[in-house]
Amino acid sequence: MAQQFETDQGYGDHAALGLIVLSTDETMEPELSGVFGPARVPVYHSRLPSQADVTPETLAQMEADLPASAALLPQGVSFGAIGYGCTSGATIIGEDRVAACVHTSHEGVPVTNPMSAVMAACRALGAEKIGFLTPYVADVSAAMRNLLEDNGFAITGFASFEEGREKVVARIAEKSVLTAVEELGQGDCDLVFASCTNLRAFNIIEQAEARINKPVISSNSALAWHLAHLAGRKVPGPGRLFAL
Template sequence: MTVKPDALGHRLKVGVVVPSTNTTVQPETDSVRVEGVTYHIGRIPISQKKISTDNFLDHVAAMRAGIEVAADQVLTAGVQSLIMGVALECFWGGLKGSAELQARLEERLKVPVILGSEAIRAGLNAFGAKKIAVLTPHMPKGDDEVRNWLTEAGFEVVALEGLKCESPLAIAQVQESEIRAALMRIDSPEVDALVQVGTNLAGARVCAEAERWLGKPAIQINTVSAWHAMRSAGITDRVAGLGRVLEEH
């Protein structure tokens, strides 16, 4: 029996799993949309309570517990791949931890799974970048996981700044002016590329702008994840205005 293509997502339908408090992944991912590619959100229920160094691991555990439920939910839309719109889970436990997460989800869902960590690695490799500066919204424990993963992946983390946002909602309340100032603080002449981690940190436009005034790639986790999902599916459309990785690779 011939299966008709989806009317809007006739080239690719991508599921995107995010925490329920996340208000940034959906609009930033949709901004990358090209003709025939659509993105569909599944939400992991988590609380809005404050995050501190003491309860940070509880926050991570709550997200981990709901990933498979949210992924199962969005799979019913007939998606052909899945973006993990949860940054920390993609870095937790180094390369081994992220590989195990990806393998477990792909075995369960039977579709390719795009991790933000792997998308960032692919984006950096596209530019041949080795020395990087990283901005996150996380507490120190989360920053350690991000640094460790990137180091294991072969990058030298020259600088890393965590904004220590106090709650999941507070991450989305960080203004573009604050992100801009942070990117300027972590940059230096020895840095090949900048990286923004944290899927609820609204830095897509700022990172694209930063590439012009800093003269180097600025990889943003949401837009590079959408890029990686499209390229992994053989879709090579270029998108202007959201960063060089989408314009050049």
């Protein structure tokens, strides 16, 4: 005889989050687990095919694959927000197109991406002048700089590791990120932004802020904060951004 049972909302209540992660990304999930795990916010992941080398052409290809990856997020969950986890990809594809791709299977759910999240974080922190660190090759970095400037932000300092291979970006030492952030923080900026979801920065944010006495955000910290904000949740995280 079948055992009787009751049902409830499960883990996928209204505060659940969706996250579309690049197949080459090794950093986002470990960093964001420290934000959403302690707050007991359920996060459902899907992977998106991505190439080993970051170029405008490989980034643009993600747009074609994004609807299918979004559709792999569970349909029975009431998502509070869904994030597409690629800073440079969001720059090339565009905020509206990213949202449209996700909405093909999750209509009406708030959608964000690292670039939209970074701009929201800068506005929340009152920052207009940005010290900007990337790991990217020149043409990818230039596209991101242009997008930030088109949205009213001034790039007052810039540095790049000029590395196009995702596997290498994920292995750039945190001390190298800290050194670059500190150097940028000495300039005429309100805030330092370390770009790329595959660049490890979570563990240096608070140390860097203490040294330069300015806010420091990364692609992952901004995305985590914005996802939680859109879903109406307060979560712990590194740096001044999460104190807002």
